[in-house]
Amino acid sequence: MTDLLRHRLQTSLGAAYTLERELGGGGMSRVFVAREEALGRDVVVKVLSPELAEGLSADRFAREIRLAAALQQANIVPVITAGTGDGVPYYTMPYVDGLSLRQRLARGPLPVDDAVSILRDVARALAYAHERGVVHRDIKPDNILLSGDAAVVTDFGIAKALSASKTRADGETLTRVGTSLGTPAYMAPEQAAGDPATDHRADLYALGCVAYELLTGAAPFAGRPAHALFAAHMSETPAPLPAGVPRPLAALVMRCLQKDPARRPQSARELLQALDATTTGAGRAAGRGWRLTAVAAVIALGGSAAVGARLYRTRAGSSPSADGRSLAVLPLANASGDTASAYFADGLTEELTSVVSKLPGVRVVGGLSAAAFRDRTSLDAREVGARLHVGQVLEGSVRRAGARVRIAARLTNTGDGTLAWSDTYERDAADVFAVQAEIARAVAAALRVRLGGADSVRLARGGTRDTVAHELYLRGRAKQLQYSAASLREAIALFEQAVARDPSYADAWAAIGVAWANLGDEHVAPREAGEHMIAAASRALAIDSTLGTARFDRALGLAYLRRISVRDLVAEVRRAVDASPNDAMLQALGGFLVLLEDRDAGVAIALRTRDIDPLAGVVAAFPAWVLRYAGRTADAERLARQAIALQGDVGISHGTLGTILLDLHREADALAAFERGRAVGDRDLSTAGMGVALARLGRIEEARRVRAQLEAEARTRYVVGDWMAKLCLALGDRDGALAWLARAADAGSAYTMFVDLDPDFAALRGDPRFEAVRRRVGLAGDAAGGAR
Structure with missing residues (x-):
């Protein structure tokens, strides 16, 4: 049978494809690898x-397949072609290794x-497809592929195509009684019952079954025959x-498994947002990035930002300005068809953003805000300009x-939507990297920015001509965005392999520093x-002295080891922010440290x-x-609330708001803020903050x-000592507070340099043990005490 089928298929495909081997299959298809x-x-x-082919309408099948083929999203394996030859219906898809x-x-x-x-990747795929009217109908582990750092969904819309192509013109189904298009172990109740009103929420039930299997090792009701599974x-x-x-x-998974579709999440987008708010790895990535060190990764890596409803402002009437020399680099579309390597397009987007940010006199919107437009199928440049307050939009695609x-x-041009320049x-x-520099020079010409010889040199710095080193670097960046201790160490290993291949790869050296900064004060x-x-x-600065991120990380590392005075630290930070005027997170963190010497200047920079x-939101x-x-x-308080409105799944925003509400003696509101922060993964700040609020509310035992x-x-992991000190103070334990501050200072915590600025520690000033902490972190006897 297989040999005959293979012969018939090769005859149908002709010379365009050469069948090489069979992968297997089962159920609805045989699967072959072919060379295009x-x-x-x-x-x-x-x-x-x-x-399945029996009674199938080839025309209906082809029409439905065309709908599936229109899906172009990073977590969806697209359909390339479809046809029927010698009575054999087939379709082709990219090979995912x-x-x-x-x-x-x-x-x-x-x-x-x-x-x-994995669940988040699948939810992204479902959200994209459902919003375009395409339902999968057969979500299961067999149709989810893992390649590199991505999960991708295959066979999208195939079940619908089969169902539609088995319906006669009079509406009567040709599918035999007892035949179900779907897999019983993952089938929603309404789908199992053959309800014609079954909609996209059946996919959410199936994903709930997959989630249950991932977390328990077995799908719900595993081991039963098909008829018992339906029941x-x-x-x-x-x-x-x-x-x-x-x-x-756990609550979210069980909600997906509700029998009544109305009690499940009502869209994959809602499910994705709920997954982002869970307290596990990917959900914590944004939430726990509140410390100086943990947030530092965002400097180089960027990330995805939820589309905010409004821009944040610090004074009434103030807002960013839009002019001809301001632009946003939107995420490059991945046109390669290899959805498993979408990180390549994301990496090039970040690199291109970094390169055009070096143009003198040009304001470039950060990658976090630009990423809000990632999944938009059609973009109106004027809308983007209005949202981001920029005069130009740079967009495009990459095919590898x-x-x-x-x-x-x-x-x-965002003012009138006219094309200012384009090239391939x-x-x-x-x-x-040379192409990125060429694009930057073309943008400069279009914006009438005059480049000197030094500017051209800066545009070409940081990269490598070693393609393997570049691939390792991009893979490392993808790992780094997961923010777990294991993924950060994997990222470091990949970056180290990149610099081993090309020791002059400045960006990879800088990325190693950022990854270690992420590990510090968190893991x-x-x-x-x-x-x-x-x-x-x-090493990065020895190759490229203009890298503001590397300058900042070196100064911060020296501060951890107490090898730099506060005055010299602030001077280095000022140089770093001046070197990277378009790096939002570096400006925010830089302003934080400049506060140690000059409050007004620190606020202005931030x-x-x-x-x-x-x-x-994480930047706000x-x-x-x-x-x-x-x-x-x-x-x-106003800015913290606006940050939450922009991106509600970021723990720093809730933790910051809770801290401010404690300052305002609104303990009940602060407790609620800290609880929300902990729910989205903010660990030590929000947990200890809850304790402080509880103590002030008189709930001492809690x-x-x-x-x-x-x-x-703290006996098995590093715990941030400054908030433990605050909790001890709230419980009336002055000795415990001072012991935790000393412990934090010994561990190198950067936060202990801010004890003079923090009103929570006012009661400790003058105590010899508190003064010892100040001396240890370089504050005592230093004019940089935050007084100015």
Whole structure:
């Protein structure tokens, strides 16, 4: 049978494809790998089983397949072609080199963080498809592929195509009684019952089944025959998820498994937002980035930002200005068809943003805000200009095929929507950095920016011609965005492989420093991270002295190790922010440190972020913290609330708001803010902040339990000492507070340099033990005490 089928399929495909091997299949199809001769790439050819092909309308099938083929999103494996030859219906898709989720599950259970990351990728795919009227109808581990750092969904719309093509013109179905298009173990009750009103929420039920299997090792009602599965899905409640699953995540999974579609999340977009708010890995990535060190990764890596409803402002009537020399670099579309390597397009977008940011006199909106337009299928440049307050939009696409890269770019005026410039570059992958510099020069010409010889040199710095080193670097950046201790160490290993291949790769050296900064004050003591930060950043600066990120990380590493005075630290930070005027997070963090010497200057630097990244909540939150230290509490509260409105799943925003509300003696409101912060993954600040609020509300025993919990955790992991000190003070334990501050200072915590600015520690001033902490962090006897 297989040999005959293969012969018939090869005859139908003709010379365009050469069948190479069979991957297997089962159920609805046979699966082959074929070589697409024209493009020299591997594709997957799926041949429908004879049972499904029987009675199938080729025209209806082709029409439905065309709808599926229109889906172009990073987490969806697209359909390339479809046809019927010699009675054999088939369709082709890109070949994704990796395991299916089913194969991965056979190796053993996944960590919760990895499970959530996969679920988020699938939810993104479903959100994109559902919003375009396409329902999958057969979500299961077999149709989720893992390649690189991405999960991608295959066979999108195929079940619908089969269902539609088996319906006669009079509306009567040709599908035999007892035949279901879908998989019983993952089938929603309404789908199992054959309800014609079944809609996109059946996919959410199926994803709930997949989530249940990822977290327990078995799908709901596993081990039962098909007829019993149908009955169970319609009438039984699955067993509760194990205690090790975070409660918000467990509740969300069980909500997806509700029998009534109206009680499930009502859209994949809603489900994705709920996943972002869980307390596991991917959801924590944004939430826990509140510390100086943890947020530092955003400097180089960017990330995705939710579309905010309004821009944040610090004074009534103030807003970013839009002029001809301001632009946004929108995410480059991945046109390669290889959805598993979408990180390549994302990486090039960030690099191109960095390059055009070097143009003198040009304001470039940060990647966090520009990423808000990632999944928009059609873009009106005028709308983008109004939202981001820019005069120009740079957008385009990237296609990678083997060793060749094709980049298309265009610059559009947001005032009238006219095209200012466009070009297409097809080069060897080794020339990608040169292409980015060429695009930057073209943008400069279109904006009438005059470049000197030094400017041209700056545009070409930082990159590599080693394509393998570049690939390792981009893979490392993708790992770094996961923000778990394991993924950060994986990222460091990848960056180190990149610089081993090309020791002159400045951006990779800088990325090593950023990754260690992420580990410091979150997963490891800052002093442990400091040596690595200094070494990597120094190598980066030796190659490219203009890298503001590397300059900042080196100075911060020196501060962790107490090898730099506060005055010299502030001077280095000023140089870093001057070198990177378009880096919103660097400006926010830089302003934070400049506060140590000059409050007004620190606030001014931090508030530059409103022009650079107006839609990024994580960026908006840091100036709120700066305003709090500067004594502008009302402005700080307003900015923190606006940060939450922009991006509600970021823990720093809720933690900052809670801190400010404590300053205003609104303890009940502060407790609610800290609880929301902890729910989205903000660990030490929000947990200890809850304890402080509870103590001030007179709920002493609850506050003591919070303290005991954190002290127990401190025996096995690094716990941020400054907030433990605040909790001890709230419980009346002055000795405990001073001991925790001393412990934090010894560990190298950068925050201990701010004890003079923090009103919570006013009661400790003058105590010899407090003065010892000040001396240890370089404040005592230094004019940089925050008084000016």
